Amino acid sequence: MEQKKIKKKKGQGFLHWLPFYLMGLPGLAYLFINNYMPLVGLQIAFKKFNYAKGMWDSEWSGFKNFEFLFKTKDAFIMIRNTICYNIVWIILGMVFGVTAAILLNEVAGKKAKKFYQTAILLPYLMSMVIIAYLVYAYLSPTSGLFTKIIERITGNAPEFYQEAKWWPFILTFVNQWKGIGFGMILYLSSIIGIDTSYYEAAQLDGATKWQQHRLITLPLLKPTIIMLLILSMGQIFRSDFGLFYQVPMHQGVLNPVTQTIDTYVYNALLKVNDVGMSSAASFIQSVVGFIFIVVANKIVSKADKSSALF
């Protein structure tokens, strides 16, 4: 009797699976609304959008929006900034992350290790608004700590928020400062996985620590490093909106070094109300970003299937 029941269940008709589908339904519905429905709106990039007429009834305008966009200086600036910052930060992030992870692995005391990890990861879980406040505490034109110190030494106060030349460095510092803890624990989790007998054997052979890391740790980390590099290359067309929007306090003067695709799209949409340009830039970001991710992932899955996203 019992046996038969199980067998019957193994036949597994629709009724058997119904409860599972019901459980999945709310989540699937949400993803449909939040992630799939907006895709229909991509057509706005090819339309002369009119709020009153709505998306469907606005007239088609072909590639006009894109033509206008690429006639402006903004198009070049935002694409250059997005890509260049990403490349520099991906490389720096890797170098700092691996270094910090190797160092953390050298710390013997459990308490010290935990303290370092907790402290260095702290900035990672702060919102960009808060980070903008922290930066402002140092750079504010009236009361910033650095502003005042420089004023005391040189006699005149630097106007950080009005001079573009500082910002590539400030943004780079903030980005690394916020992200280094994440990189560190990421690489640490790979280092912990390395068989300690490699190191023991190397020590018996008289290898120095430096040699051990150069000849054991780094080569064994290589697959992880390459994988993460390629995966982050897939994100190269996206930028951290908060970092570029909040931290420079949206000062127009700084645009040449702080404008990225994401800040442009936001400003064009909600500040200037230029839906055409905004949707064109947004469209390019979605499509090119998608191509980058798919290509990056193809490369990763060729090398190691289990590391690929799909």
Next chain:
Amino acid sequence: MRTKGQKGWSLGANIILSIMSLLAIMPFLLLIIASFTDETVAMTDGYTYWPAKWSLAAYSYILSQAAMIGRAYLMTILVTIIGTGVGIVMTSMLAYMLSQKKLPGRKILNFFVVFTMLFNGGLVPTYIMYVKTFQVKNTIWGLIIPNLLMSAFLIMLVRNYFENSIPEELYEAARIDGASEFYNFFHIALPLSVPILATVGLMMGIAYWNDWQNGLYYLSKDAGSQYYTVQNILNNINDNIAFLASNASAGVNLADLPTTTVRMAIAVIGILPILMVYPFFQKYFSKGLTMGAVKG
């Protein structure tokens, strides 16, 4: 058996990591000290680690403005609780469905979820849809629903846990005893998944607590300000400072802006809960970050 070289490395590592820890913490220290600095001292000397005069004025100002700031605080808590609660239930139920290896259509459904990580409509269509079709502008839903409620990344994290850490036999045994699938989910899958659910809940909670973008997009300054969270208020103050800086003599009245120290005090109370809770949950947080980073 520790050789001389090893001792050197260990010492060097400790020194460098101490400096890095210090660099990570110092800005927060400055923020906190700035909030306890006397206003006139802050104006003349700037923010320092060693203010000439300390003061609680910023905090008593906040207390006097309890209607505005207290309200924002409650808003933050409300949004965080609703968002995280609903998000975690929906995420784990969907993950449970996807974890059924023989589920018909599993491959397609998995792809349906993963694809959201690869391609999205971007801000413009999403914004227009939420504002025009769903009318979330200037409602609390504008803070909770767009983008934050679920992420494919967390769904996959929970799905993998269900698949790898809970033996199928447990469900089978319960089924023989006549348990429904819902019973299995709530009484077997969920209780056995507390570690991953804590991690996911923590990540979601922090995302909601920190969020200012939904407020920026979906709350307008006049009609939406009643729904402002702490982050939205901070963002708004920033906005006004920025406006002041680029239009030096324009209409914004200096007296309307929270003072130099009050600003910092609001920021401090905004991060206080995270600072207090984080050291205890650091383990879960780190685990969540590393688990998903390499494998999707």
